Structure formats: structure tokens, C-alpha cells
Amino acid sequence: MTPFTGPGLLPDLDVIRKDFPILGRTLANGQPLVYLDSANTSQKPQIVIDTMVDHLERHNANISRAMHQLGAESTEAFEGARDKVASFLNAPSRDEVIFTKNITEGLNLVANTLAWAEGDLALGPGDEVLITEMEHHSNIVPWQLLTQRTGATLRWIGLTDVGQLDLSRLDELITERTKVVSLTWVSNMLGTINPVREIADRAHQVGALVVVDAAQAVPQMPVDVVASGADIVGFTGHKVVGPTGIGVLWGKKSVLDRLPPFHGGGEMIETVTMERSTYAPIPYKFEAGTPPIVEAIGLGAAVDYLAHIGMEHVHRHEQTITAYALEGLQTVPGLSVLGPLDVRLRGGAISFEIEGVHPHDVATVLDTRGIAVRAGHHCAKPAHARFGVQSSTRMSSYLYTTPAEIDALVEGLHYTRDYFKVGA
């Protein structure tokens, strides 16, 4: 077979792959690694690894509190990472960028502080929180907790048969009672890209707060938080070629200022007496305790790396690979894709079923061929239930994925069917 060289692939793909040392390793039996699990976590380029090692080797100190040269260097690197993230997201102010542990902590920060909020942000019986049926558990459970704690009602936007949001009843779902609308930008299971701007505008007409889980969006497409129309946008570092343990919550200053603190502790205060405290301005109000310093610095290097390549180029590469993968998957008998088949409507995670072979068995067979995919419910059980499936296999590409790797996957799936003697 002639290798696929479609326009839209990153021009220096082989050079980019060399940036990621792990892609050069082999697995058991000398199999080369075919990593198709980037929606789970992305691999890390050398520059991120080196930046983190360099910080630990040469500049390590606590930030903001240390009155010495190392402390100044460490603080500068940490705050420099905040600047890089702010610029990557086109945030109007660096102070609107809050470092969290991951997107899960970011969403919990919002849902928890809303439970304690007073004034027009406060929720109570009669108020509603609107989510969607395609959310990751981390954008469902915090809102269940919030509505249970405040007596508010949780509602959700259902899905169409092709895996898009069913917006036909939006007028019944977004009403004067709606206080919060929280939705994913790109589904981690169906791959669907949601019309965030349209929904945000509708939500704002009724004065609702708009929260966007951009964990799968920020890695693969240009994200401009202002243009998104959202009030709060969160993502996680380890899916954007950064390290684990660091996430970002961007929020409009006007909103973040009105939310009460989340964790109490060092660095989030202005002054403390035994009776009470006053709080630091954002972002520090939400960053109690020593933060994940080297992880934030690693994330700064990661978004710099992506910005250097250009997110529009990364997006085009993802779309090209996804289109190629959708085409290849169609050649596997009994395979059905969950989610949109039109590449313009979706991101680079493709979940599928193969009739007669359970996803775990698919993943195990692929693993023995060096191909890493995810199998299970992908922390989106309700979305699976919507399509009447218990679990699925998911392949997810990234800027380093090659058409040859997709070929290996498709060949591996044909082999899997043969191995289990399905529909011989």
C-alpha cells in the first residue's frame, strides 16, 4: 500500500515525532509503539521534560514566599507559565488564569463555590443547572452534588441519534430558572464538537453562568476564551503535551471576584486573624497552599510548543488523520462508530464497537501488537447508555499520529475479528 500523504498533515511529522522520545520505544516482543490513546493522556515532548528537569536541577524553591534568589527565579518561572497560558487562551488578563490540579478540580471548584455563593450566584430550590448527556463524569457528578446540596434541579440536553446535542427543545431547557449551563466543548467519547457560542449566547439571555469543559478542545483546536462566549473555561495539562497534576481554570474576572474561596490556606489570604480572614485577589484567592510549581512550568513549555507549531495546523492534522481513520474503520466488517461520521463535526477521538467482540478483548489483542487504545466507558457512562452500549473501544490521535499508525490499527482490527472467528 502506498503511504497516505494527504494535504493537511503536519509537514514535518517525522521531525515532530522525534520531539517525543517515548514514540521511539518498543514494547514486548520488539513491537513498535502505536500510541492511539492521546485523549486519555498525551505524550510529552523533550522540551517539556527538559524544562521540568532544568527547573528541578537549577531553580527549585517555593514561590512567592522565599526571599532569596532561587525563590525569585522559581516565582518568575511559575508566573511566566501563567502568562504563556493566558496568551495561549487569548485571556484578557493573566489574573483570570487559575492553576488547578486538573479539569476535575477546576469543575469542582466552580460547583463547590457556587454552593457557598451569595447574592445572584446563589442557588436554591426552583433554580436549575443544565448539563448535557454527553458529559464526562467530572462534568456530571459535581453538578449532582451541587443541586443535591442546594435543592436546585439538574437538567440535561439529550442527544440525537448521530451523537449531537438535541437542541430542538433548548427553549424549554434554558429558562428564567436556569442558573448554570455547563457543557463539554468536544466530547471525549463521541468526539462531537458542540456549538458552545450559540448555547452560551442563549444562556446569557436568561442570565445563566456558562461553564465549558474544554479538556478535549484545548489540545486539538485553537481556543479563544473570549470568542467562546463562556464565563468559565477549564482544561487539563496532561492532554496538551504537558505533565499531570496541573490544570487551568480561566474565568471572567467579574465572575471569579463574586465566587467565594474554594480551599483555605496559605497564599490565598490578604490577612488572617484568629477570628477571620480577608482574601487575596484572583488568581491567588483560588490557589491555596504550595501549587504544583514544576508542573505549571512544564505546562507553560507545553503550550509554547503547541503555539509554535500553531493550533490551526494541529487542528488540520487531527482532522486529516480522523478522516483517514474513519475511512479505514469503515472497512472493518461489523464495526460501528459512535458519534458523527462527518469529520467537520467532530474531534480526534473515535469510539466504536465491533459486533461479537467485547472492547476489552479488542484492546488486549491490539495491545499485543503494540497498539494502545482505550476500552471501557471512558468515564461517560450516561453517553454510552444513551446509545444502548455498555462500553466501547476508543482510538484517539494527536499531532504526532501518522497515517501508518491508523493502517496498523485497521489491520489489527481485522486480525481481532479473525482471532475471535467473528462472522467468518
Add this chain to the structure above:
Amino acid sequence: MTAGSSELDSLYQEIILDHYKNPLNKGLRQPFEAEVHHVNPTCGDEVTLRVHLDGDTVSDVSYDAVGCSISQAAASVLTDLVIGKRVTEAMSIHQEFLALMQGKGQVEPDEEVLEDAVAFAGVAKFPARVKCALLAWMAWKDATLTAAEKETDR
């Protein structure tokens, strides 16, 4: 044949694939003293399992399950092994199977005790799949202990 296929064959023994395609004792039946529902939260595999004791004998084990070949075959093999055995004997088979699964491939299975379940020896070398093999066995132990308590309460 690819490099991985012999490794695969050690996991997917013919016995396992046979039990997967033609599971024994499947379906929920009356009577029963205990019913449990166990879930593998990371992958979503589920089993609902009932145990009927007649004195100190495991008189019936019935189940309804969704999941992969390993978890489905394990449920089938389990029922075939423990139905008709005394509870103490069945529990020692459980213990033997657990030791095999947790043995990282280093434990030599006793075919006298485990019969068809020896086919699962290869699973112990796939850490991600051990939980699949144990789902029904753990559910059975849970249900049997509950049923036995009811027996002694009577």
C-alpha cells in the same frame, strides 16, 4: 502469525472461548437466599448473581452478566465448579483461584482442584485483565457468605 499471537493464545485458551460462546448456568433462577450486584467501576462490567444453599451445599448459582470474554467465561466456569459442592470446599476452590489470579503468572495451578479454571492461568500475566476474571468469583463469595448467614440465622 504475529509475535503477539502465542501470548494471546495463553490468555484466550480454547476453554475460555468455548465458555464465552456457550456459557453454562446463565440466567437468573429461583430459589435463592442471596442476590448481589457487582460492578467493575473502571470498565463497566457487571454481574448480578444469586446463590441458593441447601444446608451446607451450594445448590445453585445463577447469574446475569455483561462484559468481556474473560469475565463471562469466568462466571460460567465458576458456576460449573461450585454447584453441588459443600460451601467449605467451594470456598477453598475460590481461594485457590484467587491465589492463581494474584500470582503474576508464577503460581502453578492445581488441575485437580480448579479443573477448567486452570485455563485462566494465562490471565494472571495480564494485570489489566485479572479483575475481569475475578468479578463473578468475588460476587459469588459475597452472595454465599450472605446466604450462609441467613442459613445460620434460621
